Amino acid sequence: MSSVLVLNGPNLGRLGTxxxxxxxxxxxxxxxxxxxxxxxxTTIDLRQTDAEGDLLGWLHEAxxxxxxxxxxxxxxxxxxxxxxxxxSLVTKAGGTVVEVHLSNPHAREEFRHTSVIxxxxxxxxxxxxxxxxxxxxxxxxxxxx
Ligand code: DQA
Numbered sequence: 001m002s003s004v005l006v007l008n009g010p011n012l013g014r015l016g017t018x019x020x021x022x023x024x025x026x027x028x029x030x031x032x033x034x035x036x037x038x039x040x041x042t043t044i045d046l047r048q049t050d051a052e053g054d055l056l057g058w059l060h061e062a063x064x065x066x067x068x069x070x071x072x073x074x075x076x077x078x079x080x081x082x083x084x085x086x087x088s089l090v091t092k093a094g095g096t097v098v099e100v101h102l103s104n105p106h107a108r109e110e111f112r113h114t115s116v117i118x119x120x121x122x123x124x125x126x127x128x129x130x131x132x133x134x135x136x137x138x139x140x141x142x143x144x145x
Pocket of ligand 1: 072100
């Protein structure tokens with residue numbers, strides 16, 4: 001069975017109670033259920049970490065296995081060059097990384113307007129809540145599995 005990595009960075013483990021007006025009231029478990037319903041033929045391997053090294057290691061894993069990635073890097077999006085290098089390592093190896101955000105960072109504080117990973121990601125989807133992930137998964141099912 002093909003597998004998709006759904007990687008989530010810092011503070012996203014708090015979904016459900018974290019600023020529900022911005023991020024919605026669904027939890028990461030709810031998100032996993034929605035994605036599994038969308039793609040029953042696929043293993044949805046959803047992970048979350050508050051430690052940057054974990055995320056880098058998971059991206060290295062994707063570079064080695066070729067598993068497509070849906071990535072919400074949370075605040076690391078805005079300043080982590082180590083993360084950018086790891087995303088680049090995956091996409092330069094021919095892999096797929098779709099950058100997603102629940103909110104639309106461009107409609108929020110100025111520091112969120114910069115993404116250091118967009119330029120090396122395969123594409124970016126932002127502002128649609130869980131739909132951002134579902135759209136990324138639809139793209140991956142059509143093009144990267
Ligand atoms: C986020 C947007 C980021 O600016 C923020 O730091 C997050 C979540 C989003 O999904 O909208 O943690 O990536």
